[in-house]
Amino acid sequence: MDRNVIGVLDSGVGGLTVVKEIMRQLPKETVYYFGDTLRCPYGPRTKEEVRQFTFEIIDYLLQYPLKAIVIACNTATAAALVEVQKHIKLPVLGVIEPGSRAAIKASKRGEIGVIGTVGTIHSKAYEHALKRLNPDLTVHSLACPTLVPLVESGQRNTSLADQIVEQALRPLEQKQYDSLILGCTHYPLLTSSFKKVLPTHVELISSAEETAVELSTILQYQALLSERKSFHRFFTTGDPRSFQAIAQDWLGQIVRVEHVKLSSDLVHFPSKEVRLP
Amino acid sequence: MDRNVIGVLDSGVGGLTVVKEIMRQLPKETVYYFGDTLRCPYGPRTKEEVRQFTFEIIDYLLQYPLKAIVIACNTATAAALVEVQKHIKLPVLGVIEPGSRAAIKASKRGEIGVIGTVGTIHSKAYEHALKRLNPDLTVHSLACPTLVPLVESGQRNTSLADQIVEQALRPLEQKQYDSLILGCTHYPLLTSSFKKVLPTHVELISSAEETAVELSTILQYQALLSERKSFHRFFTTGDPRSFQAIAQDWLGQIVRVEHVKLSSDLVHFPSKEVRLP
Structure with missing residues (x-):
């Protein structure tokens, strides 16, 4: 069997912004997406818990012919990426x-802003990634706990959204930075509000x-790289109908969503390792 | 000995724009640059000749502890990249x-402009690279033979430069595209002229x-990734003094340039293959 699927996982629906970009930039690739909506959000959980959830999801996805895995969640990336890379031979x-790389490219002055969930900002994962490449950078980090609820409440593109975004970013007002990392996969959905609120040079x-x-x-x-796309698939641990409604709205196409029950007790991770043919 | 050097090669000085970006984005890396100024330009040469020159330069650079090679020349990339990748285990x-990847990311409408030397444009290398990722893209290619001489004559940032750039781009005037690939390593040095001449949405x-x-x-x-930078080195087959003057102007730092005589007759390529430790 050809290994030709990109496995993408997130705590919920936020990672669909990554899927949308994969579909746009790599239209010949096939994505299997897993949203752990039932246990969302990951932000306030312990690192150990997030790591275990991430491994469970990957273990589930590995029943399919994956050729690569994208952890499309900042919290899970911060908590588990390195360990997953050690265990999985994909x-x-x-x-x-x-x-981080794109911000380094874009920043002419070496002053970079980062916004994210409390979990991501507290982990200092962006700061480490940026400074590993260039120790002389200045990084201004800010946790924005109101923004994910704003997106999930379906109120983006409203004047209330602009107001909440303005308030959330206020602590960065006096900081000098010329590129701002949207360090949460939900945030690209608030781009129009960010553009209204931020100086044009950012x-x-x-x-x-x-x-x-x-x-x-x-x-x-x-x-x-794939030569021929197959059907995308979407899995959620939560309510497939509401997941489907959001996915169709964001992706602009009809999607079928499959419900999955993860049984943590039955999973002994790492239960298998795969090796590329 | 630690393999920690990035070998960068070009037909002349154009690839220094790539070096400048490597130094800026990856300040902990060490670059050994080879500019084949004596045999520059590669644009009008046959593919076979360009390929041979490229292999000769890489053979020369392989005496140093390389960990990666960047062919910082569009003509040489089009002529030789695939074959070099086959022979070199780095x-x-x-x-x-x-x-191509960045243009696909940037283009919202899937219409992409590409400018380059006659050799690069005729090779259709960008068109192939773009369409391999997304067959539905529209690509508008244009050879701009006047722009490399303009840069090399040292007249960038003048009103004459704006005029020559305007004239060179005129055939694209009626085309719809929202991202333009500067498909020649010399062109970033003309950015201020491009910005004056092109519509702001490009x-x-x-x-x-x-x-x-x-x-x-x-x-x-x-x-x-490197943890500690060592000294960069610059080699040229041409006049080291004029190479040094241009390199210092572009890179904004003092560089020492070493003259190299390549003796094609003595090189039997591929004379060695290296494998990462």
């Missing part, structure tokens, strides 16, 4: 390094866009 | 795929910037 990408870095570029790079260098 | 990057894609991002990605995924 290319595994997170969303933090691609955004370049917005969407980890969704950049992760798709990085996936394209890795697949190409490993000679894993 | 990561080898060209400048065409990174620019995003300029510098293959120099994007190649440095891609190098960062590949080094990171192969666990080859």
Whole structure:
């Protein structure tokens, strides 16, 4: 069987912004998406718990012919990427390094802003990723706990949204930075509000866009690019109907959503390792 | 001996725009640059000749502890990248795929402009790279033979430069495109003229910037990032003094340039293959 599927996982629906970019930039690839909506959000959970959930989802996805895995969730990337890469013999990408790289490219002055959930910002994962590449960068980080609820409440593109975004970003007002990493996969959905609120010289870095570029790079260098798309599949641990409504709205296409019950007790991870043929 | 050097090669000085971006985005990396100024330009030469020159330069650079190679020349990338990748057991990057990927990311409408030398445009290398990722893209290609001489004559940032750029781009005037690939490593040096001449909605894609991002990605995924910079070195087959003057102007730092005489007759390529430890 041809290994030709990109497995993409997230705590819920946020990672669909990454899927949308993969579909746009790599239209010949096939995506199997797993949204752990039942246990969403991951932000307030312990690192150990997030790591276990991530491994459970990957274990589930490994029943399919994956050729690469994208952890499309900043919290899970911060908590589990390195360990997953150690256990899984497939290319595994997170969303933090691609955004960091793009911000370094975009920033002319070496001053970079990062916004994310409390979990992501407290982990300092972006700061580490940025400074690992260039220790002389200045990084201004800000947790924005109101923004994910704003997106999930379906109120983006309203004047209330602009107001909440303005309030959330206020602590960055006096900081000097010329690129801002949207360090949460939900945030690209608030782009129009960000553009209204931020000075025009600030370049917005969407980890969704950049992760798709990085996936394209890795697949190409490993000679894993697909020649023919197959059907995408979507799995959720939560309510498939509401997941489907959001997915169709964001992706602009009809999707079928399958419900999955993960039974943590039955999973002994790592239960298998796969090796590329 | 630690393999920790990035070998970068070009037909002359153009690839220094890539070096500048590598130094900016990856300040902990060490670059050995080879400019084949004596035999520059490669544009009008046959593919076979360009391929041979490229292999000769790589053979020369392989005496140093390389961990990756960047072919920082569009003509040489189009002529030789695939074959070099087959022969050399190190990561080898060209400048065409990174620019193509960035244009795909930037283009909202899927209509992409590409400018380059006659050789690069006639090779259709960008068109192939773009359409391999997305067959539905529309690509508008234009050879701009006046722009390299303009840069090399040292007249960038003048009103004459604006005029020559305006004239060179005129055939694209009626075309619809929202991202323009600067498909020649010299062109980023004309950015201020491009910005004056082009509509503001057109995003300029510098293959120099994007190649440095891609190098960062590949080094990171192969666990080859450096922890400590050593001294950069610059080699030229031409006049070291004029090479030094241009390099110091572009890179904004003092560089020492070493003269190299390549003796084609003595080189039997591929004379060696290296394998990462």
